[in-house]
Amino acid sequence: MDEPIVRAVKLRKYFLATKHGILETLFRRKPLYVHAVDDVDLEIRRGEILALVGESGSGKTTIGRILATLEKPTGGELYFEGERVTPSNVKQVRKRIQMVFQNPMESLDPRMSVRQVVEEPLRALGLSGDERRRRVEDALTAVGLEPSIFNYRRPRDLSGGQRQRVAVARAIVSNPKFIVLDEPTSALDASVQAQVLNLLVELHRAYGFTYLFITHNISVARYIADRVAVMYAGKIVESGDVRSVMSEPRHPYSQALLKSVPTVERRGLEPPTGEVPSLIAPPSGCRFHPRCPYVMDVCRREEPALLGADGVSVACWLYGAKRVESDA
Amino acid sequence: MSVLEVRDLVVEYSTVYGVLRAINHLSFEVGEAESVGVVGESGSGKSTLGLSVVRLLPPNARYAGGSIILDGQEVTRMSNSEARRIRGTTAFMIFQDPLNSLNPVKKVSTQLLEAVEMRCKKLGETYDVEKATREVVEKIRDVRIPDPELIMERYPHQLSGGQIQRVIIAMALLMRPKLLIADEPTSALDVTIQAQVLKLMNDLKKEYGMSIMLITHDISVAYNISDRIMVMYAGELVELGSADGVIRSPMHPYAKALIASIPRGVMRDAPLEPIRGSPPNMIHPPSGCRFHPRCPFVMDVCRREEPREVHQDGRVVRCYLYG
Numbered sequence: 001m002d003e004p005i006v007r008a009v010k011l012r013k014y015f016l017a018t019k020h021g022i023l024e025t026l027f028r029r030k031p032l033y034v035h036a037v038d039d040v041d042l043e044i045r046r047g048e049i050l051a052l053v054g055e056s057g058s059g060k061t062t063i064g065r066i067l068a069t070l071e072k073p074t075g076g077e078l079y080f081e082g083e084r085v086t087p088s089n090v091k092q093v094r095k096r097i098q099m100v101f102q103n104p105m106e107s108l109d110p111r112m113s114v115r116q117v118v119e120e121p122l123r124a125l126g127l128s129g130d131e132r133r134r135r136v137e138d139a140l141t142a143v144g145l146e147p148s149i150f151n152y153r154r155p156r157d158l159s160g161g162q163r164q165r166v167a168v169a170r171a172i173v174s175n176p177k178f179i180v181l182d183e184p185t186s187a188l189d190a191s192v193q194a195q196v197l198n199l200l201v202e203l204h205r206a207y208g209f210t211y212l213f214i215t216h217n218i219s220v221a222r223y224i225a226d227r228v229a230v231m232y233a234g235k236i237v238e239s240g241d242v243r244s245v246m247s248e249p250r251h252p253y254s255q256a257l258l259k260s261v262p263t264v265e266r267r268g269l270e271p272p273t274g275e276v277p278s279l280i281a282p283p284s285g286c287r288f289h290p291r292c293p294y295v296m297d298v299c300r301r302e303e304p305a306l307l308g309a310d311g312v313s314v315a316c317w318l319y320g321a322k323r324v325e326s327d328a
Numbered sequence: 329m330s331v332l333e334v335r336d337l338v339v340e341y342s343t344v345y346g347v348l349r350a351i352n353h354l355s356f357e358v359g360e361a362e363s364v365g366v367v368g369e370s371g372s373g374k375s376t377l378g379l380s381v382v383r384l385l386p387p388n389a390r391y392a393g394g395s396i397i398l399d400g401q402e403v404t405r406m407s408n409s410e411a412r413r414i415r416g417t418t419a420f421m422i423f424q425d426p427l428n429s430l431n432p433v434k435k436v437s438t439q440l441l442e443a444v445e446m447r448c449k450k451l452g453e454t455y456d457v458e459k460a461t462r463e464v465v466e467k468i469r470d471v472r473i474p475d476p477e478l479i480m481e482r483y484p485h486q487l488s489g490g491q492i493q494r495v496i497i498a499m500a501l502l503m504r505p506k507l508l509i510a511d512e513p514t515s516a517l518d519v520t521i522q523a524q525v526l527k528l529m530n531d532l533k534k535e536y537g538m539s540i541m542l543i544t545h546d547i548s549v550a551y552n553i554s555d556r557i558m559v560m561y562a563g564e565l566v567e568l569g570s571a572d573g574v575i576r577s578p579m580h581p582y583a584k585a586l587i588a589s590i591p592r593g594v595m596r597d598a599p600l601e602p603i604r605g606s607p608p609n610m611i612h613p614p615s616g617c618r619f620h621p622r623c624p625f626v627m628d629v630c631r632r633e634e635p636r637e638v639h640q641d642g643r644v645v646r647c648y649l650y651g
């Protein structure tokens with residue numbers, strides 16, 4: 001099998017929860033950490049679209065930022081195109097990765113013209129002025145913005161959808177291998193969201209980009225992704241082919257999540273009880289156990305591993321137990 | 329009898345660029361114990377509609393025509409003190425951002441007791457703290473918060489977004505309004521918490537017989553909670569009908585396009601159908617039907633004249649393709 005383009009092994013990111021000042025040091029208080037991402041293994045194959053879904057605080061944006069090398073993990077290893085990412089080569093790796101952020105109002109510099117915004121990533125590549133201009137025009141054309149009209153406009157002259165197109169143009173202009181899209185359509189109205197999703201699919205098809213598509217919107221994930229990974233409280237609880245995860249979710253959290261999404265196809269919502277746990281002191285064992293309708297003793301004690309079969313991996317004792325039985 | 333009757337309403341904002349007509353000749357009703365979902369994209373005037381019913385329009389806005397009859401009273405010509413009396417007890421409004429909806433320096437119990445006191449004042453009942461406290465505990469339990477006594481002693485910053493939205497719904501229940509107006513009540517919440525709050529609103533509508541006007545950009549949310557759906561575009565009603573009718577067989581080209589643009593199923597090979605063009609400039613709106621520059625079925629008459637409402641089997645649609 002092909003080497004995955006991105007591989008994360010036991011990725012971990014802890015943020016300091018409170019300020020650790022002199023008083024804390026003097027009284028030897030233990031610093032509190034938010035366990036935003038905890039021991040996550042993840043592979044993204046070349047040319048695929050992987051959707052990372054989860055609720056706010058599940059750690060999906062943190063993973064995206066780590067994979068885009070914008071954030072240093074607290075622990076674990078990250079490989080990009082087979083090469084381990086280290087502080088010494090991170091700048092080289094970063095040239096092959098781009099990111100699109102959620103809010104196009106804030107992610108574009110208001111003082112720059114569209115041309116300058118899109119040109120920025122090319123500066124690090126040492127290209128001639130003519131070459132840069134040509135590539136900016138190609139990128140703008142590719143996202144459906146006519147360069148002669150948009151070159152000298154500023155972000156404030158653009159609609160939300162146009163701004164997100166500019167952000168996409170900036171992401172593709174340096175011809176990266178891997179693009180992290182963090183909620184790229186969440187700030188847009190439904191009709192504009194559809195335009196941007198169509199554009200992302202077209203670009204994926206035309207240039208073969210690999211996407212990590214981070215979203216809380218299940219319908220969008222189902223529409224755009226080849227594979228999907230479901231996150232809960234800093235862990236991946238289920239991952240696999242989008243069709244099987246969406247039509248037959250195995251993890252109780254994935255099931256609950258899908259039953260919570262309002263759709264125009266059916267009425268009636270069946271949300272899980274309870275709320276998302278604190279990540280400073282996450283629940284013992286499986287992090288979903290306080291809300292799980294199928295909770296067993298072992299769930300409270302031990303953490304289930306992410307185990308795979310038939311292209312779907314799930315971290316749940318319901319399936320772990322079954323596996324042991326069939327092995328015996 | 330309807331709880332809310334909006335007739336030919338016109339609301340205008342004066343801006344530095346000129347007069348912006350946010351609501352243009354809008355008419356609809358909300359019946360007793362009925363829930364109506366108001367759906368539209370940003371700038372469609374749906375939030376302005378909610379604010380005009382409870383008389384909370386910003387200072388640069390004015391009622392430029394029509395009427396709003398709320399529980400038999402005309403809202404647009406009310407004095408400010410009269411408006412204060414209907415707010416909360418006749419029509420209660422829930423806003424999107426839960427964190428800004430409660431007073432940060434008062435305990436939950438204090439704020440909920442105030443709500444009971446206000447209701448007593450309006451209905452001429454005597455206010456008794458002990459009785460009121462019992463009622464508050466009961467209502468907090470009704471909104472499915474375990475340990476009401478614990479929650480009551482907290483300040484808003486100690487609650488999660490879902491809990492705050494529930495406390496606000498409890499406040500609404502204590503005030504016993506005829507109409508609950510919810511403007512994107514779940515947009516700031518996570519999917520599972522959103523589903524919990526929507527389910528709660530549905531249950532409470534049945535238990536208490538409260539009328540609900542739900543304002544949302546998400547037509548799927550509206551479908552899950554409403555008896556009828558009204559679709560707005562550029563300050564105007566384009567279609568109104570039973571939730572199932574509008575979702576299953578939309579008539580207006582905009583409603584059709586809006587529903588078609590929702591991603592459904594695994595179908596990356598079939599491109600989505602976005603609505604072409606962009607939302608109109610509301611200071612200089614298009615002539616005739618405001619949707620005509622983006623409409624795939626546009627005819628000559630659409631450019632010239634504003635379409636009238638066509639009523640057909642309980643459905644209202646404003647489009648020259650019909651009637």
